[in-house]
Amino acid sequence: MRLARFILWSGIVVLLVQSSCKSPTEPTTGVFLDTHVRGRVTRSDGLGGEPGVTVRDLTLSSVSSTTDSSGNFDLLYSIDERLVTSILAIKSGFVNHANDTIAVTIDPGVDVTGAALVLGVDSSSPPPGTSSTGIAASIVLIGSGVTNLSIKGTGSNETTVLTFEVRDSLGFPISSANQVTVTFQILGGPGGGEYVNPTSAPTDGKGRVTTRVSSGTRTGVLQVYAYARNDSVSASPVRVTISGGFPDPNHITLQHEKVNVAAGVGVLAGDNLKVGFQVLIGDQFGNPVPKDIAVSFTTTGGLITPTGATNDQGIATAQLTTGNPRPSGGKAVVTARTVGDSGTVVSQNDTIIFSGATTIVSPIVGFSVPDSGSSTPSSITFEVQDQFGNPLQGGSTINVSLKGDAASALTLEGDINVTVPDTKDPKYTDFSVKITKKTKGPPGGQVVLRIEVSSPNNPTASVEFKEIPGVVSTVGGGGGGGGGGGFGGGNATADKMELASVSKPSIIVNDGSNSDKSISTLTFLVKDSVGNPVINVFNPSQAKVYVTFAVQGFSPQGFPISGGEQLLILADSTNEFSQVSTRLLAGTRSGIFKIIATVVGGPAYDPLKGPITAVGEVIIKAGPPDAAHFGIFANKYNFPGLEIIAESVTDGITAAVGDKFGNPVEQGTRVYFDAVHGFVTPEGQTNANGFLTVNLFAALPKPIPPYSQVSYGGPGWGLVRARTIGDGGVELNDSVLILWTGKPIIDSVSGPTSFAVPDNGSAGPWTFKVYDYLYHPMTSGTTIRVTAGDALVTGNESTTLIDFTFGGNGITDFSFGIADNDPFDTDPAKFTSILITVTHPVYGSRSYTVATGTVD
Numbered sequence: 001m002r003l004a005r006f007i008l009w010s011g012i013v014v015l016l017v018q019s020s021c022k023s024p025t026e027p028t029t030g031v032f033l034d035t036h037v038r039g040r041v042t043r044s045d046g047l048g049g050e051p052g053v054t055v056r057d058l059t060l061s062s063v064s065s066t067t068d069s070s071g072n073f074d075l076l077y078s079i080d081e082r083l084v085t086s087i088l089a090i091k092s093g094f095v096n097h098a099n100d101t102i103a104v105t106i107d108p109g110v111d112v113t114g115a116a117l118v119l120g121v122d123s124s125s126p127p128p129g130t131s132s133t134g135i136a137a138s139i140v141l142i143g144s145g146v147t148n149l150s151i152k153g154t155g156s157n158e159t160t161v162l163t164f165e166v167r168d169s170l171g172f173p174i175s176s177a178n179q180v181t182v183t184f185q186i187l188g189g190p191g192g193g194e195y196v197n198p199t200s201a202p203t204d205g206k207g208r209v210t211t212r213v214s215s216g217t218r219t220g221v222l223q224v225y226a227y228a229r230n231d232s233v234s235a236s237p238v239r240v241t242i243s244g245g246f247p248d249p250n251h252i253t254l255q256h257e258k259v260n261v262a263a264g265v266g267v268l269a270g271d272n273l274k275v276g277f278q279v280l281i282g283d284q285f286g287n288p289v290p291k292d293i294a295v296s297f298t299t300t301g302g303l304i305t306p307t308g309a310t311n312d313q314g315i316a317t318a319q320l321t322t323g324n325p326r327p328s329g330g331k332a333v334v335t336a337r338t339v340g341d342s343g344t345v346v347s348q349n350d351t352i353i354f355s356g357a358t359t360i361v362s363p364i365v366g367f368s369v370p371d372s373g374s375s376t377p378s379s380i381t382f383e384v385q386d387q388f389g390n391p392l393q394g395g396s397t398i399n400v401s402l403k404g405d406a407a408s409a410l411t412l413e414g415d416i417n418v419t420v421p422d423t424k425d426p427k428y429t430d431f432s433v434k435i436t437k438k439t440k441g442p443p444g445g446q447v448v449l450r451i452e453v454s455s456p457n458n459p460t461a462s463v464e465f466k467e468i469p470g471v472v473s474t475v476g477g478g479g480g481g482g483g484g485g486g487f488g489g490g491n492a493t494a495d496k497m498e499l500a501s502v503s504k505p506s507i508i509v510n511d512g513s514n515s516d517k518s519i520s521t522l523t524f525l526v527k528d529s530v531g532n533p534v535i536n537v538f539n540p541s542q543a544k545v546y547v548t549f550a551v552q553g554f555s556p557q558g559f560p561i562s563g564g565e566q567l568l569i570l571a572d573s574t575n576e577f578s579q580v581s582t583r584l585l586a587g588t589r590s591g592i593f594k595i596i597a598t599v600v601g602g603p604a605y606d607p608l609k610g611p612i613t614a615v616g617e618v619i620i621k622a623g624p625p626d627a628a629h630f631g632i633f634a635n636k637y638n639f640p641g642l643e644i645i646a647e648s649v650t651d652g653i654t655a656a657v658g659d660k661f662g663n664p665v666e667q668g669t670r671v672y673f674d675a676v677h678g679f680v681t682p683e684g685q686t687n688a689n690g691f692l693t694v695n696l697f698a699a700l701p702k703p704i705p706p707y708s709q710v711s712y713g714g715p716g717w718g719l720v721r722a723r724t725i726g727d728g729g730v731e732l733n734d735s736v737l738i739l740w741t742g743k744p745i746i747d748s749v750s751g752p753t754s755f756a757v758p759d760n761g762s763a764g765p766w767t768f769k770v771y772d773y774l775y776h777p778m779t780s781g782t783t784i785r786v787t788a789g790d791a792l793v794t795g796n797e798s799t800t801l802i803d804f805t806f807g808g809n810g811i812t813d814f815s816f817g818i819a820d821n822d823p824f825d826t827d828p829a830k831f832t833s834i835l836i837t838v839t840h841p842v843y844g845s846r847s848y849t850v851a852t853g854t855v856d
Contacts, residue, residue, distance in 0.1 A: 033108040037075040039115025041067050041089045044097055047128040050119055052091060054173060058101070059085040062143055066173075066206050079108050087115065092134060092172050095120035134168030136180045139226050139235035142208070148241045149215040151192065151287060156245075159214045164226050164235055166207045173207030180228040184211045187225050187237055192218025192285075194242065215242045219287040243290035244283040244314065246341040251282030254336045254348040259424050262393040262456035263302065263322035264330050264356025264386055273322040275352060277304070279336040281314045288314025293338060300670055300725065301325060301332025301354050322354065328668055330354050330388035331424075333725045349729035353424045355393055356386035357459040360451055360466040363501055363523050367470040368576055369410060369437050371444065377436040380468070384453055385429035389504060394422030396455030400433050404447040406472035411436045420455075426516075437472060444472045492528040492535070494545045494605045497597060497614040500525040500579060506619040509563070509661055510586040518586040519568075522616040524597045526578045526604075533578035534604050544573045545602035549582040553593045553620075556688045563589025563661070565620065573602060588661040590622040622663035622690075624727040629658030632722045632734050634696075637805050640779040640842040641678060641698030642716065642742035642772060649698035649842055651738065653680060655722050657690045664690025670724065677703040677718035677740065696720055696738070703740050704774075713737050716774045739805040741779055742772035744838040746848040755853030756829070757791065757820050764817030765795070766850055770838055771812045777804045781841040784814060789832035791855045792821040820855055829854040 041053045049071020056064035057075060065073040075087065083106045090100070097120035104112055119125075143163035150156035164182060166174050174180070183200040193216030201209045213224055223237035257276035264270060277297070281289045292309045295316040302323045308316035320334060327333070332352050340346040361383040369378045384398050385391060398418040402410055414433035421428065435449070449468040458464045504520040511518075526534050526545050534545065548571045553561045564587030574580045584595060599605055599612035635652035653673065657665045669686045673694055678701075681694035703718040712719045721735040751766030770784055771777060780803040786793050795816035804811050818834065834850040 031108070032078045032080045035077045035079055035106055035108055036111040037077070037087065037104055037106060037115055038111065038113045039073060039117065041071045041073060041117045041119060043121050043125075043128065044118050045121040047121075050091065050094075050128070052175065053089050053117075053119065054091065055087055055089050055117065057085055057087055059083070064142075077106060079106065082107050087117070089117040089119060090172060091119060092168065092170055093125045095122050095125070134170060134172070134174070135178050136166045136174050136203075136228055136233045137169040138167050138171075139182065139228065139233055140165050140167060141226075141235055141238055144238070147239065148243060149213070150243055150290065151219060151245045151283065151285065152215050152217050153245065153284075159212050160240065161210055161212050162224060162226075162238055163208060163210045166203050166209065166228065166233070174203060175207070176203075176205045179203050180233070182209045182226050182228045185225045185227075186213075187223040189222035190216070190218035190220025190242060192216030192220075192242070194222060196224060213240055217285050218242070219244050244287040245285070245289070246283060247281045247289050247293060247338045247346040248284040248340060249344070249346050251284070251286060252336070252338075252346055252348045253280040254278075254334065254350040255280070256334075256350055256352055258352070258394070258422055260353040260355050260391060260393050260422055261322055262356075263354040264326060264388070264457075270354075271323045275320040275322070276317065277320060277334060277336070277350070278315050278317045279308075279348065281310060281316070281338060281346070284341075288312070295336055295338045297334065297336055298672070299332055299334045301327035301352070304334060320352065325670075327354055328666060328670075330356055330386060330390050333729055335731070347731065349725070349731070351424065351729060353390050355390050355457055356388055358392060358396075358453050358455055358457045358464045359383075359385055359387050360453060360464065361385070361501060361503060362451075362466060362468055363503065363521060363579075363581065367435075367449070367468060369406075369435050369447070369470060369472045371437060371440050371472075377434040378470075379432060379434050380449060381430070381432040382451060382466075383429050383503070384431060384451070386457055389426065389429065391423055391425065391428040392420050392453070392455045392457045394420055396420040396453065396457060398431065399452045399454075400431075401450050401452070402435070402447055403450060405445040406443055406447045409437055409439070409443045409472060410447065411438055435470075446470070447472050492532065492604060493609070494526050494534050494599055494602075494612060495529040495609060496531075497524050497526050497547075497599060497612050499523075499614055499616045502616055502618060504618070506621050507584070507586050508621050509588055509590055509623045509659060509663060510565075511623065511660070514585060520584050520618045521581055522584065522595050522597075522618070523579050523581045524614050524616070526574050526580070526599065526612075534574070535576060535578045545580075545599050545605045546573050547571065547580045548598050548600050550596045550598075551584060551593055552596070553589065553591050555591045561589050561591050563587035563620075565589070565593060567595070571600075574604075584618055586620045588663075590620050590659075590663040590666075593618050593620055622665045623659035623661065625657050625665050625669060625724045625732055626660040626726060627732050629656075629660065629662060630724060630726075630732045630734055631656055632720070632736050634720075634736050634738050635693075636780060636803050637738055638777065638779045638803050639696065639698075639718070639738050639740050640742075640840070641696075642702055642704070642740040642774075644698050644842060645700065646698050650695040652693045653696050653720050653722075653736065654691060654693045655684070655686075655724075655734075657686050657692075657724060664688065671722055672724065673720060673722050675718070675720045676712065677701055680720055713739075716740055716772075716776055739776055741776050742774070743843040744770055744778050744782065744840050744846060745773060746770055746836055746838060746846065749836075749848065749850055751851065753851045755818070755851055757818060757853065757855040759825065759856040760820050760823035761856070762794075762817055762819035763853070765815050766817070766834070767813070767815045768836060768848075768850070769812050770814065771807065775807070775812070777801065777807050777812045778838070778840060779842070780804075783837075783839045785837050785839075786814075786816050786834065786850075787837065788818045788834045789855065790821055790830060791818040791832050791834075793818055818855070825856075827856075829856040 051069045053067040055073040067073045088101045099118040142165045145160040184196045203209045227234035261273045291312045295308045297304045297318040304320045305318035310316045334350045337347040400416040415431035447470045452465045500523045568583040595616040597614045632655045639651045655671045667688045672683045673680045679697040679699040684692040684694045686692045723733045726732045747769045749768040755763035757763045782801045784799045796814040832855045833852045837847045839845040
């Protein structure tokens with residue numbers, strides 16, 4: 001019983017009948033139809049039809065015909081709307097006549113017959129039945145296929161046919177009696193193997209001759225030259241353009257106008273900054289692709305022009321505007337995509353820095369300059385970067401100077417006046433200077449090293465600065481005051497320790513290269529009871545304390561973890577500035593890592609004070625997404641969206657993203673989705689566990705012809721795709737097939753249509769199927785129930801489906817029987833009907849009566 005299918009096909013038949021009943025006389029627009037104008041050309045002397053007469057349209061010069069032996073002609077037009085025009089009959093030897101030109105009105109698809117034209121006859125006219133033209137005097141191009149070819153091997157237009165007409169001095173096509181051979185030659189050309197064939201050919205009875213131009217493997221412009229009679233008769237050269245082929249993955253280049261813009265969080269005027277991009281696209285031979293090839297652009301930060309088209313040089317442009325979303329780590333990935341041969345995706349990525357607020361990082365909190373003249377300079381390193389460790393925007397300036405009482409005694413050299421270029425190279429975050437005392441002896445005392453940064457990256461002021469205090473030594477004494485432990489003190493005792501600096505608050509898991517991206521330096525400062533550094537300028541060894549280091553790792557949920565991370569310095573003593581440092585090398589696990597520094601001894605340590613500790617913290621972030629740890633799956637693989645369009649009908653599509661070591665990627669990593677069928681939420685961000693879920697909606701197009709493809713699993717199977725950006729900007733992809741199902745159909749019911757169950761007896765069996773119109777099983781939650789009044793139903797009485805995408809017993813195929821539910825009773829037989837009821841969570845319920853009868 002396929003009632004639903006019958007109604008569907010009935011509707012289609014009605015539509016086809018309505019379509020076929022359209023009147024053939026109704027106007028037709030937009031469709032070109034072949035239309036004929038037929039008639040006869042006669043002589044004005046009444047001697048009948050004239051052969052060999054040229055009849056041509058005065059509006060469309062390419063439409064012409066030559067009369068046959070009886071003077072009949074047939075003009076062929078291809079038009080999509082009414083044409084009002086005139087036709088002319090001409091032949092050498094005849095004079096003007098009132099009816100050698102007539103007006104005609106032509107409608108598309110409606111032939112005109114009986115057109116009559118008359119040639120004027122005088123004493124010089126040829127006798128009836130003869131044809132006479134002069135010798136060749138000119139060659140005219142009267143038809144061409146296309147004038148813009150594609151290079152060889154693209155599958156597009158690689159050849160074009162050129163048709164020339166040779167005419168006599170009066171402009172009439174030469175007859176076969178004056179036939180000539182026309183030679184064809186390519187002038188210029190890109191030199192990629194283009195050619196004409198044939199290179200020469202004789203004219204036909206209408207004075208016409210054709211050749212074919214074929215492209216080679218290079219783009220450019222050529223001209224085809226046609227000539228006859230030793231070049232004394234020729235046509236104007238015909239221009240043919242050869243354009244490039246399909247975009248090739250090896251010939252796409254994405255270029256940026258700027259690579260670094262102050263667009264990070266907390267930066268003044270960080271929104272609405274413009275950055276131009278252009279993509280250069282060539283074919284497999286290195287030629288620019290044809291004009292108007294579509295290119296799409298996407299970005300992980302800000303907004304970008306969604307599409308562009310190539311110009312005649314194979315270049316498409318786009319503009320990025322800074323704003324939300326701010327990219328993870330301050331690095332936005334811009335991707336340009338187009339379609340190459342056989343539908344392959346051709347793409348190129350580029351990274352642009354959304355640099356954030358200016359950060360000045362110095363590994364020291366104080367310094368001293370020895371009294372040794374120019375032979376022993378003091379070196380100070382520092383970093384100027386944004387909060388992500390990226391360089392500042394190009395044009396930012398860094399100026400380093402000295403001030404204080406002892407500044408005049410010093411020479412400062414190194415990175416003291418730097419202008420940062422437009423760059424994303426991290427080497428433009430590391431700087432150093434050298435401070436040298438010009439001569440031994442006075443002056444000495446205190447000095448301050450001032451680092452000033454002028455940059456659009458400054459969050460609150462035009463100039464950001466950091467000042468580092470120092471001491472300049474002199475022969476016989478130190479600078480600065482004495483006292484209980486500051487610069488110049490000698491009797492200080494360690495009382496407390498604190499974290500002074502962290503070179504990189506966050507690093508990434510170590511891929512085995514031990515790169516700087518996986519190493520962070522933590523510096524601790526030991527102080528006395530009044531908060532001064534424990535230093536002794538005159539005898540630094542007397543102010544030392546010994547410190548050990550340990551590391552503990554915790555997951556975001558607080559569980560202890562270890563992935564091979566290690567401290568490169570396990571113990572050390574404080575330097576002359578009362579500082580001590582260690583370096584953390586990341587392992588293969590991401591999480592929060594605490595570095596514990598503990599004072600264990602030394603001249604300036606009093607064990608009676610008890611333990612002195614300080615804790616630093618470094619976050620080890622997961623690495624970029626890894627192909628082997630990137631996948632998507634559906635919450636339900638049987639999706640009831642085939643015969644409904646509704647926002648409420650959804651399926652969850654979940655992506656799981658990890659790095660190469662199996663760590664969940666950094667929270668907020670973006671994953672982009674697209675659906676071949678229906679709608680899908682276009683993007684989402686991972687949670688702390690590396691997961692995210694978006695919705696697939698029941699919408700158009702559906703996965704049925706013409707939308708479905710065999711490679712997707714056939715009709716009913718839809719495809720959802722996901723992508724993210726991995727290491728080095730490489731795009732990672734995954735996809736999932738989902739079965740779209742429609743309304744339930746109760747079909748193939750077999751068994752008796754009536755029954756009579758005796759006391760303690762039974763009847764049956766019956767079988768039936770439940771599926772959609774593509775024979776696929778129903779979605780999870782669908783119930784199939786058989787009821788038979790007071791009778792006992794055996795077999796598949798009640799079934800609730802789970803998430804099946806294949807049929808079979810208990811899924812699409814069912815069987816049952818009935819039996820007396822009250823054996824040996826004395827009641828009379830009761831009338832009973834057997835009912836199959838299918839209840840679907842989206843499409844509702846439907847029932848089918850299988851049979852009727854009695855049960856005793």
